[in-house]
Amino acid sequence: MFMHNKRLQYTVRVSETNPRLATMMLEQFGGADGELAAAMRYFTQGLGEDDAGRKDMLLDIATEELSHLEVIGSIIAMLNKGVKAQLAEGQMEEVELYRTFGTSGVSAKEALLFGGGPALIDSAGVPWTAAYIDSRSEPTADLRSNIAAESRAKIVYERLINITDDPGIKEALGFLMTREIAHQKSFEKALYAIEDNFPSGKLPGVAKYANIYVNTSQGEGDTNGPWNAGGQWDRIDDLTQTMPIDGGDGTASVGLSSAEEVAAAKLAARTASNPASNPRTGVDLGAGPGAGRTTDADLGGAEDIASAPAFAEANPPASVDTLTT
Amino acid sequence: MFMHNKRLQYTVRVSETNPRLATMMLEQFGGADGELAAAMRYFTQGLGEDDAGRKDMLLDIATEELSHLEVIGSIIAMLNKGVKAQLAEGQMEEVELYRTFGTSGVSAKEALLFGGGPALIDSAGVPWTAAYIDSRSEPTADLRSNIAAESRAKIVYERLINITDDPGIKEALGFLMTREIAHQKSFEKALYAIEDNFPSGKLPGVAKYANIYVNTSQGEGDTNGPWNAGGQWDRIDDLTQTMPIDGGDGTASVGLSSAEEVAAAKLAARTASNPASNPRTGVDLGAGPGAGRTTDADLGGAEDIASAPAFAEANPPASVDTLTT
Amino acid sequence: MFMHNKRLQYTVRVSETNPRLATMMLEQFGGADGELAAAMRYFTQGLGEDDAGRKDMLLDIATEELSHLEVIGSIIAMLNKGVKAQLAEGQMEEVELYRTFGTSGVSAKEALLFGGGPALIDSAGVPWTAAYIDSRSEPTADLRSNIAAESRAKIVYERLINITDDPGIKEALGFLMTREIAHQKSFEKALYAIEDNFPSGKLPGVAKYANIYVNTSQGEGDTNGPWNAGGQWDRIDDLTQTMPIDGGDGTASVGLSSAEEVAAAKLAARTASNPASNPRTGVDLGAGPGAGRTTDADLGGAEDIASAPAFAEANPPASVDTLTT
Amino acid sequence: MFMHNKRLQYTVRVSETNPRLATMMLEQFGGADGELAAAMRYFTQGLGEDDAGRKDMLLDIATEELSHLEVIGSIIAMLNKGVKAQLAEGQMEEVELYRTFGTSGVSAKEALLFGGGPALIDSAGVPWTAAYIDSRSEPTADLRSNIAAESRAKIVYERLINITDDPGIKEALGFLMTREIAHQKSFEKALYAIEDNFPSGKLPGVAKYANIYVNTSQGEGDTNGPWNAGGQWDRIDDLTQTMPIDGGDGTASVGLSSAEEVAAAKLAARTASNPASNPRTGVDLGAGPGAGRTTDADLGGAEDIASAPAFAEANPPASVDTLTT
């Protein structure tokens, strides 16, 4: 059961209002790596967890993240306090109000739709979605996801610190950033407290495919490193060996019932394309006489852009000649 | 630049069609941890990466994941081949066709909207979204995200193997699952090939908050472990120390201009609530005379559920009097 | 700041596992009117609220809703406990496991992707989105939204009670349902504790349009009631009076700069349609000779469905002549 | 059946083009409280409604909202008329065109993707979603939702009026705003024309939980008001009484079959964490030697931010020893 105390986990001192900075702070309120995502990630894992230690840890951190959601939300509320009141009371000239948030679509939505209240959207105005949460009920995978999530949240706080010059906000963000570091450490400890944690789950891999590195991207820039070279890897550079890798013919097939075969044959016949045809098409009908399609000489850097006649000519018999000469 | 060969990376042999199993396989085609998510995660990271080794690795693995997308998509196409043809040709009785996919909403969408073709939706019919991709342009965070993503994908393949009894599908899934293991190993190597990879980014944390563990969830079930106890941690059990943790007063404040203050005061006055009032409300208007609200004795296990008169009594004579006088 | 105790607000006793019932309970976990929506609705309003009484109430109820999220999530975790373990351990025959959740796409996603853990999706597998939250930072609007939200949540709980026969679940749902009723009462009191709460906001309406009821849907079924008839309404039945209602000409116009006028004229000329033409179209090219398009006599109830020749005849000889000459 | 007349319900006179103002107007075209949401909310309710009076009213108002969608869409089309033509015709210098909408992401999308046409997105460019519609097929809930929706729409129009200084737009918005007020009145009348409308639905609440107010948020700021105090409420301040409120032990449990128990035990054993361990983790591997992590003295307001050595020290020699021995 949750309880709440009205004091924040960290005191928030904002120097002056700034609705545009508020929209940037939204990234950690209703954004992909924001505090709601963190809280819900750990809370849902905690609910489904049976291991006592992990359950306790997940609920501890989930609850703290809710308190962080409150801190960042309070920062946003402070930054928006002016525009909220002035918009609600119609206290400024229209044109001034419009300018206050007018050059940013997100500030506009924050003001017009949400009235300056902290909304669960990101810095581009996209509503928070549970698609951000990647809990899978397998602790060795979930803990890795949590480690990664804390690492990402740390970075986003760092970037927000880098664009803020309000000392009170900077300090609060520094606190929040640091807590992500501490949480990452906890999740690392919990992962390695599961003795056999790799690979995740129960099924082992197929031995013959487990150490192969396929060099699918080739050309200048091919580089060796511990991720693709050394004793742990069998690297495949000749890609024909992987077409397919199993030694079969690389096709897909399925057994059909006789009724299915009949239907499939009818479908094939009905929708067959005639590769020997040279049909007249909608494009042929629609390519104009070219009168209005002169080369746009201003298209800097692409001086050889085709005039429309090239297209008209490119379709019928005549045009082949035109093109190839 | 990408090139394609029509042979698959792994030969696909499906015993018989099964549109419902097809919808489950969609989880790894258009699902959150599916192959498109994997391919696009690494591809977008690769495009923005300047480190030669990591760029090469990311493009290698991205390209391989595209080939896996093709394998899992081919399995889905095979499993749906019957329903696709029979629905298109109207070859079965209506009622038979309806039954073929009729008990699952997702099969219905797969058949009715997508006609049995492999669609970029998950096993519940939700379209794939780039919200699944958590690349952040910071390699120490991205590589951790990649490690976690491979770990999750491995688990989802394991579950699909556990519900499939078609040997050809099982074998192909085993191959795909194993490749996720190999990719995880590559990403781990790449992470630790960055010497100083923790914490992510450049800014260090605030020392005094970095080793604190806040025991925010208390009561029976509190457990010690390396994630919250031992020499690396300062654990706080007395939560009043964290209200707030910075020694301030735990409130949020902002400096307002005088115009903002005027507007805020007007807004406060206009929307003030009167805590001393006992207003008659819409609920008072709407709670019926109770005649029709007898206790529902059949509501097994909640025998004491209130009859509506309880509500009428709760908003009682006094307030009615207030109105009518 | 939030705190947590591991005891639930309501004890959860589930008789037996049932993954399909679990997916239905998801409606109140990650659904549109579920407990996360409730908690976040009130929490975000509370953060932005300056009125002491409303702020206190919003935070009280938000916190309680988080505890309800925990209760409903625990029910889901219990209902899924069997499928989670059996899928993870591969303890059943494939085909049995498949059948356990196999006929419902949502159960499949719950099992395959989320491994049986409580996920923030609704009963159809759609991820929770903050688009469900309609807070607007205007208390007289927000409180009405809260009243409506509680009313909706009450109904969804009622429906869940109606399809459940597990007494422990029924009892817990009865508790949760009742709390929504209590919350609605609080929000009603808070709304009417704002003396002047209608219309919302500060600007009054335009007097001459405020009491008009436009009877835009006509024909059999037109009904009078207090919503469109009586002394409070001026009803318009003759719709020509509303084309437009302001007495103007009912068009839309804008002042253009001369440069804009030039561009607009060029655009109009370039994309002008020729209403006097009778162009041959892609459809004319594509309508087959009709040989394969016989009337489908089995299309019960629509025996006169056109054969393809009808279409061929509809795009007739004349245009063919035009083309071939 | 719907019919249409080309005259608008309100004449639209826009002084001059302004693509940025257009994006703000989108809030009421494709936004959460916009006219499409209103029209579809009432239309879908009307289709499912059997009560003659409510059905008539819902279809009347739904149809009027479609006409309002047309009015607001026409305003947007007018405001964008210049940028549409100039972008299509390439009539301006690139850099001028870019500046015209260049500072707002939403204007960019409006211009680049939608070519200046009215699109069903909100002021931040997010596509309209039916997730905004909260119809539940229970009239006492739906009418409350409609009341709230009209109240919200009124506020958004008020805000748009407050940022617009074009008199023609202001006048049209004033009309649209006023109609929301009138609609709210209709829905209120319809709600209270259902005699017993609270609580929604058929099931009464559980008496003993119906009048409780749980003071879950405590500390300075606790306030009394009619929503939590007075004869209608039993307020709980001692939260231990609600852990749990039912007098049970506050845990969650489920009956498992023996096969489920076996699987659960295996799962628990396989994923057990060892709380007595002090494992070396990825963080220990990755925390650098600290050389490059000096205190960032420029991080204004957080002068005591930890240097990286703090982290190195926190994961210290001891654990390395543990590993290597």
Added chain:
Amino acid sequence: MFMHNKRLQYTVRVSETNPRLATMMLEQFGGADGELAAAMRYFTQGLGEDDAGRKDMLLDIATEELSHLEVIGSIIAMLNKGVKAQLAEGQMEEVELYRTFGTSGVSAKEALLFGGGPALIDSAGVPWTAAYIDSRSEPTADLRSNIAAESRAKIVYERLINITDDPGIKEALGFLMTREIAHQKSFEKALYAIEDNFPSGKLPGVAKYANIYVNTSQGEGDTNGPWNAGGQWDRIDDLTQTMPIDGGDGTASVGLSSAEEVAAAKLAARTASNPASNPRTGVDLGAGPGAGRTTDADLGGAEDIASAPAFAEANPPASVDTLTT
């Protein structure tokens, strides 16, 4: 199987960094008509296609679109290269960094969340969704969708060219735009290589409804053209002929079982509205005394906006009387 070469299909030369222009280029990276949409559209069609020629063509073009995704993504990476490094290294003054992307919400998200990496979002920051893909497994429909998609992509590239003055970008965009033209030609050929391609699918239409044009929008502006007039059309101007068009009574009905009828009757009775009532409503309770609602004389253009007393007057004495007697 896919392979990759590190050389791009088109060389990318960007003159200077420009994060705002980068966000506009996102339209063709993660936008609705961008290259991922194109690649996935054709790739998923190709996987499900059995016709050899179409399958080959779809895979050819899908693969080329992936290479285009790489080209446009590389442009974005180059445009963001400065902001990425400066934000990561904290090399600029906070306020400078903030200004660099500060006026556009999308630039903010690109920088703060994605760190300047190419992200699969559109120019308004909305994540790419597979809802953009409209493949239906019917080649005559899919090819038309492909033709339309290429036509749209061509336009978006044209608009991007019109706002760019960097010659290297312009040239690359010109190449990409031209390829869409070529692809459209291929799809047109493939459509018309299916001899009988209209109407799509197998079932013919119902003859008597196939040539009707219903003039549902009437009034000034009614125009004749080949789409509604001429020998191919039977135009209906008198709309009463279409209420309904089948000659029935235009109602909807369903056969109910007796149990269903009982339930329906109970539902109707329970939720019946009383059209003869004149209920006092929440609005009556909430409309203030008008003291604070004076006409806002500044609401330019709507000088006759109602003062609140108008509303108070519209509701009161009469209805109160009705209630109290």
Added chain:
Amino acid sequence: MFMHNKRLQYTVRVSETNPRLATMMLEQFGGADGELAAAMRYFTQGLGEDDAGRKDMLLDIATEELSHLEVIGSIIAMLNKGVKAQLAEGQMEEVELYRTFGTSGVSAKEALLFGGGPALIDSAGVPWTAAYIDSRSEPTADLRSNIAAESRAKIVYERLINITDDPGIKEALGFLMTREIAHQKSFEKALYAIEDNFPSGKLPGVAKYANIYVNTSQGEGDTNGPWNAGGQWDRIDDLTQTMPIDGGDGTASVGLSSAEEVAAAKLAARTASNPASNPRTGVDLGAGPGAGRTTDADLGGAEDIASAPAFAEANPPASVDTLTT
């Protein structure tokens, strides 16, 4: 301005209720190719259109589609009429009600959340989104999109007809399907009434890239057809010619300011990977001793799946040595 008549455009006669069939019909109510998508597609185009003929046609067809939305919605309401009443009144045994819609997640959401009312979701329960609408304000692109959309909608209706055996529904669907055919014809006429309609927009393509067909997918299955062969095409089979196609070096580059160069260099140095390292990684820490990872002999078809020891061996003693020395 819109008007409405309560008679439907087509009489709806449903034989008996069927909530599962109702969920399938949702595909054309709130689905991607459903009637709302159609109506809004043409309506938004019509609002932005200046050409009188096209504007008239778009508004005509948009309005008719709204009437079709009403017809399909009425079918859904009829099919759900039983479950709606029985769920609302709690008239059936819990278990019966549960079974009525219990095996399909979408039916569950339709019943539990929407109470059986027609909701703007598709057959998988996904809410309608304006992302389905692809209007671009360029008539030659929009008309092609409309043609494709009608073609798709035709197919979805055909599939619904193929799974329905209720003659009244079949007949109504036949009508709706036929209207899509008629609308396609109108849009084709309108497209070709624009004389010069290919390529879309104003800018011509670059001549040298306009007739190239790149054979990017090679291997068995390569096929010639009018889409890639013949006089209109220059086919490239040797893909090295396209790396890059412009004759440059196929790289991406950007001009950086000196400050940007400094930052980029610092970023590169800080995040450099060391390709010569062989770091110990998290995987090395986490791969268990193999004791518990025996080959799963039951994994039918993949008998050679690796035991965990294979992984332990792959990350072997050697690397530990490397680390500790």
